[in-house]
């Protein structure tokens with residue numbers, strides 16, 4: 001009895017204080033790169049290009065009641081603290097962001113933080129640490145406009161439930177500049193485009209788009225996927241992000257609230273640098289592959305990360321509108337890939353499993369024969385083609401070296417998989433394990449990393465029998481056997497878009513090329529519910545990656561950010577498909593590691609940019625700011641989906657309660673579309689998809705009778721978003737499960753074989769010479 005009471009008590013305590021119980025000893029890290037002496041992790045970090053102001057700086061103005069204490073444990077060997085109610089500190093600064101570092105322990109309490117006279121947060125710097133933790137990031141805000149600001153911290157000397165007076169302490173402020181913001185770029189090698197020219201859609205009315213900057217991702221947004229009506233999943237690599245996990249080290253994954261802009265750190269284990277991802281048939285998302293631990297900069301000792309090269313991270317459906325209880329699950333002993341993969345593409349195939357394509361066996365830059373992993377594998381693993389769950393060779397991935405990482409892949413409506421890599425394309429029949437090679441992309445344009453272009457499969461429609469057509473845009477003609485020292489950040493990107501219908505006749509007719517108004521490397525192509533394609537982000541010159549070409553800008557291998565999005569209308573006549581009329585120009589360069597996705601309300605979320613090894617404030621710095629692009633339809637009366645089923649099975653008919661906008665004509669053009677917003681990283685919009693559904697609208701306009709897609713080849717089973725689009729104006733999306741929502745089939749024999757015959761640490765094993773390679 002006594003024992004169980006005790007354990008109950010411990011349990012209650014632990015659940016009240018999940019973050020802080022034994023916090024000092026639980027963080028089994030060491031702080032200095034390559035150091036072997038464990039100590040607590042110190043969040044204090046000054047990114048390249050940012051400026052730190054020690055607590056003794058004459059620019060920091062203290063009220064009465066502060067005392068200075070000295071210890072080597074503090075930044076600059078000193079700290080200011082106060083326990084006087086109403087004592088305050090004021091710091092005028094110039095920049096876009098401010099971080100306040102100080103100590104936390106059981107004697108600290110709540111302070112009020114004012115920025116430019118407005119109370120922005122009440123911060124509690126209490127933590128359940130006896131010795132106290134130093135150099136903690138107590139507060140940060142990167143969402144300031146460039147210019148002069150003042151931060152004031154006022155001590156309340158209180159904390160909930162405590163009658164003692166509490167401390168506030170200041171160790172240092174770190175000011176982040178507006179590294180690449182608010183400067184207008186001229187683009188020497190990218191020709192300015194004359195938007196009044198004849199290649200624009202004739203007579204198209206200039207409609208009102210708007211661009212709003214709001215919110216901060218907390219972890220850099222390298223990978224982005226909308227996971228629910230309220231949240232997006234953001235995945236980064238291990239680096240000094242300001243968002244901190246409950247156990248006190250920088251986070252490298254987060255859930256972003258699309259409505260409140262709040263960010264919640266995820267507790268990821270392995271380094272997810274350059275992972276890929278997809279939802280499965282049952283709605284669980286997998287985030288696959290990554291990078292080893294980067295010892296010299298962001299060592300495991302500091303961050304607690306593990307090698308992510310073989311990782312399969314599970315993120316289960318997260319219906320909670322506050323994302324409570326949602327986190328990433330990882331256990332490499334139980335769930336992992338058979339082989340290491342960095343820069344792998346993951347697509348959901350018609351049976352609702354994931355096909356994991358290519359990548360390289362270790363981190364680096366451009367692919368080569370030594371590190372190439374020219375295979376596919378499946379999750380859950382399959383016993384097909386004699387593989388027993390092990391990787392299956394794909395000659396295409398050998399023939400497309402060197403520029404073939406993050407291959408482009410889309411499931412076609414006949415169940416086969418279109419792939420493009422480097423300058424080539426093919427259709428893979430995964431059931432027969434055969435490749436059908438397609439004509440090379442015209443004009444030697446390469447479209448995959450590091451000559452990164454972007455691609456989409458255009459909307460599928462029953463009116464033409466779901467005839468598939470792909471669109472590939474941007475990239476580069478840089479020769480991919482050239483070493484980095486012969487490539488420059490100023491080498492021009494490609495303007496080319498290549499389009500092909502993937503039927504026998506279409507393939508015989510070959511690629512049709514068009515030119516974007518501006519050349520782009522690393523663009524993002526986003527399908528809109530109107531059937532148009534938004535092309536945004538990217539650079540006018542250079543190559544993907546950082547730190548290894550001529551004329552780097554900071555560490556960026558690319559330059560000349562392209563700041564104006566362009567709309568591509570696939571159904572318009574050739575020559576009049578591009579338009580930037582009315583599209584706002586951004587102030588924020590979105591270079592390597594930028595992302596963009598459609599969100600359920602119809603806007604486009606734009607985030608990221610980080611051509612750096614670790615967080616940096618030097619142009620092109622690490623970008624945390626989010627932008628929201630609103631198409632003209634956002635300002636119009638919108639149709640609504642008021643009610644509908646949570647599931648839409650193949651070929652089944654369901655009724656949705658809708659409301660059409662007022663003044664809709666009898667002859668209104670009403671469409672119902674099903675979309676997958678995809679998993680976005682490195683300009684790869686894997687799983688992005690749009691399918692027109694067969695539907696009927698009741699005479700009174702209140703019911704839409706909708707038939708699910710015919711099968712899992714047209715829309716692989718998994719989550720989807722349904723829009724009703726009236727005269728080009730979409731509703732807010734309705735989230736549902738397409739198919740049966742069941743777990744994908746698990747082949748126990750193949751799974752067991754993978755776990756038995758592969759080590760979870762093949763990269764580490766290979767380094768020590770004991771591996772299989």
Ligand SMILES: *[C@@H]1O[C@H](CO)[C@@H](O)[C@H](O)[C@H]1NC(C)=O
Pocket residue numbers: 065066081082083084085086087088155156157158165166167168169
């Ligand atoms: C904050 O106010 C409390 C309450 O008077 C006081 O005990 C504490 O010393 C003050 N702290 C600072 C840093 O002024």
Ligand SMILES: *[C@@H]1O[C@H](CO)[C@@H](O)[C@H](O)[C@H]1NC(C)=O
Pocket residue numbers: 143144145213214215216261
């Ligand atoms: C971020 O800053 C912008 C521009 O100053 C402002 O409009 C927006 O409300 C801010 N958002 C947040 C979440 O603070």
Ligand SMILES: *[C@@H]1O[C@H](CO)[C@@H](O)[C@H](O)[C@H]1NC(C)=O
Pocket residue numbers: 362363364365366367368369370371
């Ligand atoms: C192949 O790529 C790896 C990783 O970038 C690199 O370490 C290695 O030197 C390259 N090998 C050759 C032969 O270029």
Ligand SMILES: *[C@@H]1O[C@H](CO)[C@@H](O)[C@H](O)[C@H]1NC(C)=O
Pocket residue numbers: 280282283284314316317380743744745746
């Ligand atoms: C979905 O299926 C995968 C693969 O079998 C499995 O690992 C995962 O746990 C399932 N998700 C849920 C929520 O059961």
